[in-house]
Amino acid sequence: MLLNVDLSDQRPVYQQLRDQVVEAIADGVIHEGNRLPTTRQLAADLAVNFHTVAKAYDLLRQEGFIQVSRKTGTAVRITGEGPAPEWRAGLRTVLAEAFAKGMPKEEILAACREVLDSFGASRRTDGSLA
Amino acid sequence: MLLNVDLSDQRPVYQQLRDQVVEAIADGVIHEGNRLPTTRQLAADLAVNFHTVAKAYDLLRQEGFIQVSRKTGTAVRITGEGPAPEWRAGLRTVLAEAFAKGMPKEEILAACREVLDSFGASRRTDGSLA
Amino acid sequence: MLLNVDLSDQRPVYQQLRDQVVEAIADGVIHEGNRLPTTRQLAADLAVNFHTVAKAYDLLRQEGFIQVSRKTGTAVRITGEGPAPEWRAGLRTVLAEAFAKGMPKEEILAACREVLDSFGASRRTDGSLA
């Protein structure tokens, strides 16, 4: 079960799914060309409304993380174009939260390094997502 | 005009204000003990309802960034306790967004370093926030 | 009618509702997973504004007593993490009130025991809260 829904999470369900797919790509758990389950399939597995899954997929498509085709379904797509320009604003806010709470810059940077080190390490064979 | 509202932003207004105050603290633009404008004053300056400002202030108070007193109004408060444990999850998501888009780890780390370098540097003389 | 509002009470209405829900959980009248009425429904039943009920629910959510989901509404959540550290300060004040009024320590302790004995005993069949 790679994707899951936490109802106690503040984020909307579609956002949770979107974030988990992005992190799964970063982790290397899913790769370029891997196919994602159909919206109805994933919705059934997670016991959520399929419109919710569709919204998450649509968001991922707009952001360029996946490619949707009527014939071949939904597939992961690595573009290499880098994040959108707004990305830095989000990074700035997250880092500011820690620094404004008194966390030293070196520790924040160390945390970033640790997180980055955890990316691109995992591999899985079956490619199932849920 | 340190604080401002962008209606085209998808974030709620109170969240924008919260984020801007946190970044202003990280930037060193406002410091321990500095007073923030009164809810009604800031609301008037930004042309939003005072309840919206009050919600932003309440959120900042819950997070420990400010101290609200009926006597002295609202003041910045530096705790030095570090960010909440959930903070790392948010950091992970943000960094994953860049890495999944093909941005190299070194570049991501460089971006983090740049953002951190921009903190704690600014100073302003008048202390006005809006 | 499990929840009710007393306008002559000095506590704000949202605090009364919060306290009553906490006591209802302690009493065992409502359990893990039980759904609370919707904010607008409860507001209508109690003849208060739905924002007031929403504030009570938001407080309970912050404290970890309930879980709010756009999907399933509001549900009771038992965490088992124990009270916040500040809890002892509140306990101390309450006990001091009795002791400073001359109530003997054994009697105070007996009162605590009685109150605790009354918890976790009740059960109700219909599950209606208001």
Added chain:
Amino acid sequence: MLLNVDLSDQRPVYQQLRDQVVEAIADGVIHEGNRLPTTRQLAADLAVNFHTVAKAYDLLRQEGFIQVSRKTGTAVRITGEGPAPEWRAGLRTVLAEAFAKGMPKEEILAACREVLDSFGASRRTDGSLA
């Protein structure tokens, strides 16, 4: 400095003063007949408005903890009549907070015992309060 004011505390200042006096009586730090500072004196020491101190004293007087005389000033008064009937409601709420958070009854009772044990032990010679 027996009494002090914490602006970051959620409680109003007059309530903080009232609680501290009650706890000081329970602790045995101040006794029957001890005189409290004048409102103006205490207000000056704590750097608060003297109306605030007057409000705290008035509350304590209404509750029977102190006696106010134009001639002899304000003095502590132990009545031995026990707490007001509403006291149990407050106790119930505090204990419910812990039990609803999963704290075992024995632990709650142990906490009550510890707090009670801490009462009536202290003594001070000079009787100064602030």
Added chain:
DNA sequence: GTGGTCTAGACCACA
């Protein structure tokens, strides 16, 4: 004069 509470009602996001 500050923040807090409550009301009333509109509109939106989410599922």
Added chain:
DNA sequence: GTGGTCTAGACCACT
């Protein structure tokens, strides 16, 4: 149909 956001305005508590 649920909760969330925002507006508008009244009144109160506290200092």
